[in-house]
Amino acid sequence: MKNFLRSMLLLLTLSFFMPFTAFSANENDSIWLSGRVRDAITKTDLTGAFVYRYDEAGKLIDSLPANKGIAFKNGERIELAVYNFPVLRKDSTIIFDVGCPGYKTQTVTYRLEKIGKRESYRNLPVTLLEKAPRQLGEVTVTASKIKFYNKGDTIVYNADAFQLAEGSMLDALISQLPGVELNEDGQIKVNGQYVESLLLNGKEFLDGNNQLMLDNIAAYTVKNVQVYEGQTKLEKWRGEPNGEKHLTMDVKLKREYNRGWIVNAQGGLGTKDRYSGRLFSSFFTPTTKLTLIANVNNLNDNRKPGKSDTWTPEMMPSGTRTYKMATFNYDYEDLDETKRYRGYVTVEENSNNNLSTTDRTNFLSGGNTYDYVFARSKNKQLKLETRNYVNNFGEKTYWGGMLLGRYIKRDNSSTSLSATFDKEQEEITAKALEALYSDGSPEQLDAVINRSITRSDGSRHEGEVQVYPHFEYKIPRTNDRLTFQIGMKYKDEKEERWRDYNINYGSDPTPAVKKRQYFDNSPNHTLTLDGTVGYRINMNGVHFDVTYSYRFLNRDRDSYMYALDRMADMGNYGTLPAGYLDSFDPSNSYTSRLIENKHEITPFFIWFKSLPNKNRLIVYLNPEFSLLHQHFDYWRDNRSYLVSRNSFLTVVNKYGGRITFNMGAQGEDPRRIVYRHDLEYKYSLDVKTPDLTHLIDIVNDSDPLNIALGNPDLKNARIHRHTIEWTFKPAERQLNNLLSLWYEYTTDALVRGYTYDTSTGIRRNKTYNVDGNHFVNANNVFNLQFGNKQQFTLSSITHVSFTNYADMIGVNLEEPRKSTAKTTSMTEKLKLDWQIGKQQIGLNGSFTNRHTTSTREDFQTIDARHFSYGLLGQFRLPGGFGVNTDFTFYARRGYGVKELDTTDAIWNLRLTYTPRGGHWVFMVDGFDMLHQLSNVNYAVNASGRTVSYTNALPRYVMFSVQYRLNIQPKKR
16 A cells, blocks of 8 residues: 555656646747658658758758658558757748758758747648769679668668578568567567567558468568557657657568569468468559458468477467458558558458366375366357548548447357376376276275366357547647547347266265256346547647546346256256256356446656757656446345445556657767667556456355355555666667566455365365565567678577565365465577578577475475577578478476476478479478477466376478469559
């Protein structure tokens, strides 16, 4: 509570004094002039342009480089050449020169007059430069290609400098970029930071679906990949270059793939009945992009031979999967870049079939218990979705909106045979568990705690619609802005489920629990209404706005359970017997209605100060103060429960509390920045409110082995996080380094604890508030390209963490007690690439050391080590042939279990042939050529150790053929 009060006091104090501090720290007698520089013929922006300012004696006093802005034209992202400089706030004539290498310098004369009282900047007419006469005869010879370089705040990766297998898609390119990590779920990290926006030519691709873009954009079409702290087009239109920014990765296509038709299709057949088919077709014009994507496969695997990523053997997917998808995307933007219409329609079907065997050791004071589970499940999902956007940018007004429609149908079925013992069992099988009470040994019958046979089937339908219009208006003769947005979201759900339980306790062969349950979960409706109004004031060196938001939520949920086992004749599983309504079970049925009203006020301050040598200091403060009223009517077991709760919430999001200092050093030429340092401090505060059903003192025993209890005394959890980041980007070398330190602690953390009954294996689960959760992390990412021909690239990722995790566990009906687990972890990843012409060899190595202790009695300290090392090769051979391969050893030590302390030697191989013309690529992929990879997954933490076996297919061979076509319009 003290920490919370201190945080609130700090935020309120800073909120009160920030505007006054900002105004006193900046010149009030200046106004900023902003202009743009373009080629007089092609109208392309000249990003190398400079503005030259002179004193009254004609001496050069300043040289201002054009800053990078963003615009979209001809279907691709382009950089804008934008300059800004301050002048005195008085009617005057401003004269300055605009130049660019290779162009004639032009003198600009602008009459500044009619200045608004709170007008802080003025847009100037576009300056058009004519090319200077060329001098022929100069030839530049480059011995090797630069893989990456720093361009101001942007890291630019040259796609042509990376050697990739023929037929590679975007994911293979991204995974090779120095300092970039690509996770199996499509998440991307650059220098340890998550990419928040993945763009294609400056625009979101299918509403930001990373995985779809990574799997379908061919690597050969990419010109470069740019990483920067960017803004959306709406944020740029607002005219706040120091406003909110997001880590952005922009994939820029080559010019020849920005017009006409692009077709890329691939099909393949493999061993063990594997197959895959993929189609990407896109049509481009200067204003329109139409894209069709289709995909069908049963791979359930994202490995690629010769691909460098974060994959490890424990990431092997479980089960088998069939995937079908088709989507159509449209995007139109007029030539003036003021109107844009975009959206997509997609249909997707996903089917999974899992067979798994799980051995789990539960770490408990007084003696461990051992679970053995044999499970089978089938899941199928069909999704239809359309999302559409409209954007209209005027000089003073913006209006836009989003419309979404979605339908999802899910069908699932599962069976499980499990047992819990108080002694570890050797090589137990499903057949042995099934015959436990007829053929089990005396030792097994003496050790068994319970045996459970369960079955579950269900179907679910969801429909959803969302409408969100948005309007903004710039106040004339000021830089102020008014924002207004409303929204509506409606969701309807219906679900039916069947469940069977047969449970034996101890050595008794007669089932103690025999249940058949039918659930009718409907109607379930959720209506959400939103409204936001905001006003922003922009003055010299400071932005201040305040936003008021209101949200209304009404959610109705009904769940009716019928205990069919209570009937004289419960009929056949899956078919409701006559008179089933008489088996209604009120103790495990409920109706509920939740009404929420949330009022939120969000002040937002941005203060920036330009310093000598192009340095600057920026301070962001964006707290959110909200009042949340929740009214929850809940009816269960013929009794009404009412929860009425008011919460005053203070939140600071990850952009909300920041201090950024950008420092650069100039060379003798004032246009050249030799190096850059960026130092940033961030503070965030988040609040988690408990699920209201967890506040009700009820007992849910529909699952006999996992009984859920309520806890009326729960409080809100608050998560505080402090982060310091330092980035070094020298412009003269292919080098960058990022060091980040962060500390996070949670007060009143919401954890799901339990009491474990060692005689029956029953868990009684309840949510608790616990203090003591805190985390300390240090992360350093270093990248360097070096050598006399820049043929070597070195990447290093160092990660150190200290974690203290607290939870609640009790044994044998005792009240759960707080226990903590402390983990110290250190990881080092190294990668060295050597490029010789069109050949590339890479060395990879990683090491992780993990030390875990706990306050629990009888807890065995974990000292585990994971390490890997191997080679990657990309080779272009004569005649259109290519070889791509990776060979890696993955090892684990310190677990003391043979299934976990293993060494896997994994060899993957791709052979390619590309006939002359480049339209066809023939590929043969071999995965796990040495047959060393197993279908064993593991997990170890402070509460237990789990080893599971699945029906995954880790080794196979795939024969594929790819066709690619690019049709460009005829030149006029």
